[in-house]
Amino acid sequence: MRPIRIAVAGLGVVGSETVRLLRARSESLRQRMGTRIEIAAVCDRHASAMAKRLGLPASVRRLSDPRLLPGLPGVDAVVELMGGLDAPRSLVLASLRQGRHVVTANKRLLAHCWKELGQAAAQGRSRLHFEASVAGGIPILKALDTSLAGDRIEAVYGILNGTTNFILTRMAEGMDPAAALRRAQELGLAEADPTRDLSGQDTADKVSILASLVTGSWLRPAQVNTSGITGVAPEDMAFAETVLGRRIKLLGTLRVLSRAGRRPAVEAFAAPVLIPLAHPLAAVRDEFNAVLVRATSAGDLMFYGRGAGAGPAASAVLGDILALGRELVSGAAPASAPPGPAPVLGESACSFYLRLAALDRPGVLSAVTQVLGGLGISISTIHQPGACGPKHIPIMLTTHPARPETFRRALRRILALPDISRRHTVMRLLP
Amino acid sequence: MRPIRIAVAGLGVVGSETVRLLRARSESLRQRMGTRIEIAAVCDRHASAMAKRLGLPASVRRLSDPRLLPGLPGVDAVVELMGGLDAPRSLVLASLRQGRHVVTANKRLLAHCWKELGQAAAQGRSRLHFEASVAGGIPILKALDTSLAGDRIEAVYGILNGTTNFILTRMAEGMDPAAALRRAQELGLAEADPTRDLSGQDTADKVSILASLVTGSWLRPAQVNTSGITGVAPEDMAFAETVLGRRIKLLGTLRVLSRAGRRPAVEAFAAPVLIPLAHPLAAVRDEFNAVLVRATSAGDLMFYGRGAGAGPAASAVLGDILALGRELVSGAAPASAPPGPAPVLGESACSFYLRLAALDRPGVLSAVTQVLGGLGISISTIHQPGACGPKHIPIMLTTHPARPETFRRALRRILALPDISRRHTVMRLLP
Numbered sequence: 014m015r016p017i018r019i020a021v022a023g024l025g026v027v028g029s030e031t032v033r034l035l036r037a038r039s040e041s042l043r044q045r046m047g048t049r050i051e052i053a054a055v056c057d058r059h060a061s062a063m064a065k066r067l068g069l070p071a072s073v074r075r076l077s078d079p080r081l082l083p084g085l086p087g088v089d090a091v092v093e094l095m096g097g098l099d100a101p102r103s104l105v106l107a108s109l110r111q112g113r114h115v116v117t118a119n120k121r122l123l124a125h126c127w128k129e130l131g132q133a134a135a136q137g138r139s140r141l142h143f144e145a146s147v148a149g150g151i152p153i154l155k156a157l158d159t160s161l162a163g164d165r166i167e168a169v170y171g172i173l174n175g176t177t178n179f180i181l182t183r184m185a186e187g188m189d190p191a192a193a194l195r196r197a198q199e200l201g202l203a204e205a206d207p208t209r210d211l212s213g214q215d216t217a218d219k220v221s222i223l224a225s226l227v228t229g230s231w232l233r234p235a236q237v238n239t240s241g242i243t244g245v246a247p248e249d250m251a252f253a254e255t256v257l258g259r260r261i262k263l264l265g266t267l268r269v270l271s272r273a274g275r276r277p278a279v280e281a282f283a284a285p286v287l288i289p290l291a292h293p294l295a296a297v298r299d300e301f302n303a304v305l306v307r308a309t310s311a312g313d314l315m316f317y318g319r320g321a322g323a324g325p326a327a328s329a330v331l332g333d334i335l336a337l338g339r340e341l342v343s344g345a346a347p348a349s350a351p352p353g354p355a356p357v358l359g360e361s362a363c364s365f366y367l368r369l370a371a372l373d374r375p376g377v378l379s380a381v382t383q384v385l386g387g388l389g390i391s392i393s394t395i396h397q398p399g400a401c402g403p404k405h406i407p408i409m410l411t412t413h414p415a416r417p418e419t420f421r422r423a424l425r426r427i428l429a430l431p432d433i434s435r436r437h438t439v440m441r442l443l444p
Numbered sequence: 445m446r447p448i449r450i451a452v453a454g455l456g457v458v459g460s461e462t463v464r465l466l467r468a469r470s471e472s473l474r475q476r477m478g479t480r481i482e483i484a485a486v487c488d489r490h491a492s493a494m495a496k497r498l499g500l501p502a503s504v505r506r507l508s509d510p511r512l513l514p515g516l517p518g519v520d521a522v523v524e525l526m527g528g529l530d531a532p533r534s535l536v537l538a539s540l541r542q543g544r545h546v547v548t549a550n551k552r553l554l555a556h557c558w559k560e561l562g563q564a565a566a567q568g569r570s571r572l573h574f575e576a577s578v579a580g581g582i583p584i585l586k587a588l589d590t591s592l593a594g595d596r597i598e599a600v601y602g603i604l605n606g607t608t609n610f611i612l613t614r615m616a617e618g619m620d621p622a623a624a625l626r627r628a629q630e631l632g633l634a635e636a637d638p639t640r641d642l643s644g645q646d647t648a649d650k651v652s653i654l655a656s657l658v659t660g661s662w663l664r665p666a667q668v669n670t671s672g673i674t675g676v677a678p679e680d681m682a683f684a685e686t687v688l689g690r691r692i693k694l695l696g697t698l699r700v701l702s703r704a705g706r707r708p709a710v711e712a713f714a715a716p717v718l719i720p721l722a723h724p725l726a727a728v729r730d731e732f733n734a735v736l737v738r739a740t741s742a743g744d745l746m747f748y749g750r751g752a753g754a755g756p757a758a759s760a761v762l763g764d765i766l767a768l769g770r771e772l773v774s775g776a777a778p779a780s781a782p783p784g785p786a787p788v789l790g791e792s793a794c795s796f797y798l799r800l801a802a803l804d805r806p807g808v809l810s811a812v813t814q815v816l817g818g819l820g821i822s823i824s825t826i827h828q829p830g831a832c833g834p835k836h837i838p839i840m841l842t843t844h845p846a847r848p849e850t851f852r853r854a855l856r857r858i859l860a861l862p863d864i865s866r867r868h869t870v871m872r873l874l875p
Contacts, residue, residue: 030741034594034741038594038596041596042594044660044781044782044784045593045594045660045781047780047781144591149742150595150739150741150742150743150745151742152587152590152591152592152745155586155587155590155591156583156587159583159586159590159763159766159767160575160583160586160760160763160767161583161759161763162476162763162766163465163469163473163759163761163762163763163765163766164581164759164762164763165469165472229475229476293727293748296724296727308581308759309755310461310465310581310755310756310758310759310762311580311581311582311749311755311756311760312581312749312750312753312755312756313749313750314581314582314747314748314749314750315746315747315748315749316745316746316747316748317724317745317746317747317748318743318744318745318746319742319743319744319745322743324740324741324742324743325741325742325743327741328592328594328595328739328741328742329591329742330594331594331595331741332590332591332592332593332594332595334594335593335594336590336591339779340774342777342779343771343774343776343777343778343779344775344776344777345774345775345776346773346774346775347774348478348770348773348774349478350475350476350478351475353475
C-alpha cells in the first residue's frame with residue numbers, strides 16, 4: 014500500500030501540534046494503519062516560517078493561500094484546522110467534490126454546512142471525519158455513530174464549552190463574571206472576542222452536530238433554542254446552590270421526544286440549566302467537558318475529559334486520520350446512508366427558574382403568583398432576598414413542571430405588571 | 445446488497461435481549477447499515493422453547509448443540525453469547541477459521557484465547573468484534589482501538605466488575621461483606637457462584653483484554669497481578685474513609701511504564717486499591733462501571749455507565765453487529781495488524797496500605813516500624829485502633845511511595861516477627 018498523502022491547512026496551535034504528533038508517532042501510526050502518512054503540503058498564512066519552526070523537510074510544499082490547495086496534485090486528504098467559516102468552507106467543499114477526503118475540527122463548518130458537506134462528499138465519493146469538532150479529545154461522535162448506533166438515543170446532555178464552564182465554575186465560587194472572563198482569557202481558555210462562547214452559539218453548533226448525527230438529518234444551529242450565560246448573575250448562582258441545591262451549567266441538550274410518525278420530534282437547547290448538585294454533570298469543573306448519553310438499552314453513559322486545547326484536539330484529529338487511513342487501506346467504499354426525515358422541533362414540560370426585578374411595594378408578589386396560578390402553573394419555591402438597588406428588588410422563583418408555552422404566556426403577563434421591570438432571567442431545571 | 449445472515453448462540457438474558465432488539469430495531473439497523481440482518485439460526489439448550497417464547501418465525505433454524513453450528517450452511521456471522529469457555533472456544537475458533545465473522549461478549553474467551561482467536565481470524569480472513577466483553581454498554585474498546593489509537597495510552601484504570609463494586613459500596617456504608625453478597629445475589633447482581641468476581645479473576649480477564657488491545661500483544665490473565673476483595677475487611681473500609689480520606693475499589697489497572705527498547709514495559713493489576721475520595725472513580729457506586737484512560741495528548745478521559753445487565757450488553761452487541769454489517773457492506777478487507785512485541789511486566793513504586801494482626805504487647809509497633817525504617821520505607825500513617833479479639837489487635841499503616849520488592853521484603857520480615865500473626869492485608873494507594 015502506498016503512503017497516504019495529506020495536506021494540513023492551518024498551523025495554529027492545533028495544526029502545529031497535529032503535524033508534530035504525526036511525525037513523532039509516525040511509526041506507531043504506520044503499524045496501526047498498515048501504511049504511512051506522508052505530509053505532502055502545509056498551508057498557512059505563515060507557512061514557510063511555521064514549516065521551518067516545525068522542522069519540516071523541503072519536500073513538504075508550503076502554501077500561504079488555501080485556495081491553491083484543491084488544485085495541488087497528489088494529495089489524498091486535507092486536514093482542515095484553519096478555524097473560521099468562509100475559507101474552510103470553500104476548501105473543504107472543493108476538496109470533497111474532487112474526491113479528496115477531509116478531516117476537520119471545525120464545528121462551525123459542520124454545524125452550518127452539514128447538508129452541503131454531505132452532498133459534496135457523496136458527489137466526490139469522499140470521506141469526512143470530524144471527531145474533534147465536539148468535545149475535543151472525548152470520542153463522543155464515533156461512540157454515537159458506531160458503538161451506540163444499534164441502540165436508541167433518547168437524550169444527550171453535554172457541557173460542551175470549556176470557556177463558559179470555567180467562568181461558571183469561578184462564579185459558583187463567588188467570583189464576579191467580568192473577573193472570571195478576564196481570568197479565563199489570561200489562562201488562554203477564552204478568546205479575545207468570547208462572543209460565540211458566552212452567547213451559547215458555540216454550544217448550539219455542537220448541539221446541531223450531535224442532533225444531526227443522532228437523527229441522521231441536519232438540524233440547523235438556528236433551530237437550537239439558544240441563550241448564553243450573560244444573563245446569569247451571581248445572585249442566580251447563590252440562590253441555586255444554597256436554596257435549591259443546584260448548580261448552573263451551560264448545557265447543550267438534545268432530547269428525542271418521539272419517534273412515532275414519519276418525522277422524529279426533538280427538543281434542542283444550548284442554555285444555562287439548573288442541575289442538581291448530586292448529578293454527575295454538576296461535578297464537571299473548570300474547562301472540562303462532559304457528555305451524558307441516555308440510550309434505551311445501554312442506560313446512562315457519561316464521557317468526560319478535556320474539550321479544548323492543542324493536545325486533546327490533536328488527539329482526536331489523529332484518531333480521525335488513523336480511521337481514514339484504515340478505511341483507505343481496507344478498500345472500503347464510503348458509507349452513504351440517505352439522510353433521515355428532518356426532525357420536527359418540540360418542547361417538553363419542565364420546571365422553570367425565573368428572576369424578576371420588582372418595585373418594593375406591597376402586593377407585587379401576590380400579583381406575580383396570581384398570574385402563575387391563574388394559568389395553572391404551580392410554584393415550587395419563591396424568594397425575595399431583599400433590596401438590591403434604590404428601587405427594584407429581585408424576586409426568584411421556581412415552578413413545578415409546566416408547559417413552556419403556558420409559562421411564556423405567564424411571563425408576558427408578569428412582565429406587563431405595573432411594578433415589574435422588563436429585566437428578567439429565565440432558566441430551566443434539569444429533572 | 446444481500447442480507448447478512450447471523451446465528452445467535454446462547455439465548456440467556458443477553459442472547460434473548462439481543463434477538464428481541466434485532467427484530468424490534470431491524471428497520472433502523474437496515475438504514476444505518478445499508479442492508480438487513482437476518483436471523484438464520486439460534487442455538488441454545490432450550491432452543492425450541494426459547495425461539496417460541498421470542499416469537500421467531502419457523503424459518504429460523506433451532507439447534508440445541510453448538511457443535512452443529514459451524515457446519516450450518518448460509519451463515520455469515522455467529523453471535524456467541526453462551527458464556528463459559530470450552531464450548532464457545534470451539535464454536536468461535538471453528539467459525540473464524542471457516543471465514544465466518546464473530547461477535548462475542550465472552551471476556552473469558554477473549555482473555556484466555558486472544559492469540560488463538562487472532563490466528564483463526566487471520567486464517568479465515570474473518571472479523572471478530574467484542575465490545576461487550578469489557579464494561580458492558582460503555583464503548584471503551586472501540587474508543588481505545590479507533591478514536592484514541594493515534595494517541596499514546598499511558599494508563600487505564602477501570603472499575604470493571606459490577607458485583608464487587610456493589611459489595612464494596614454496601615461495605616463502605618457499613619454493611620457486613622456476607623450480607624452485601626447476599627443482597628447482590630437477591631438483586632441478580634451476583635451469580636450463585638461468585639468466585640470469579642470476588643477473586644478478581646473476572647477483572648483480570650478484562651485487564652488482559654484492555655492490555656492486549658493497547659499494546660497490540662497478548663497479555664495473559666495469569667500475568668495480571670490479581671487479588672480479590674475477600675481480604676478487604678470492614679475495618680479497612682472505615683480506616684480508609686475516616687483516617688485516609690480514601691475509598692476502597694476493586695480496580696483493573698494497566699500502566700505503560702516505558703516504550704523505550706523493543707518491548708514495552710507494563711504494569712497490570714486486578715486488585716483493591718485505596719482511591720482518594722475526590723477522585724472521579726471513588727464516586728462510582730453500586731453496580732456501575734467506569735474506565736479512566738490517561739493518554740499523552742488527550743489527557744484524562746473518563747467513561748461511565750452500566751457494565752452489566754441484558755440491556756447494556758445487548759446494546760454493545762448490536763453496535764458490534766452494526767459495525768460488522770457496515771464493514772461487509774463497504775467491502776473492506778479485514779485489518780490484519782501484526783502483533784506487537786510482547787510486553788515485559790514491570791512494577792512501579794507506590795504507597796502501600798498494610799493491616800497486621802499483632803499481640804497486644806509493648807514494643808510490637810516499634811519492631812514493625814524498625815523493619816520498615818531499616819529498609820528505607822517511610823511510614824505515612826500508623827494506627828492501632830484497639831483490641832478486636834482476645835489476643836490479636838489490628839495495626840493499620842500506610843507508607844510513602846516504596847519499591848514493591850523492598851516492601852515485600854519488609855513484609856516478609858514483619859510477618860516473621862514473634863508477636864505478629866501471619867494474617868494480613870496489603871493494598872496499594874492510587875497516587
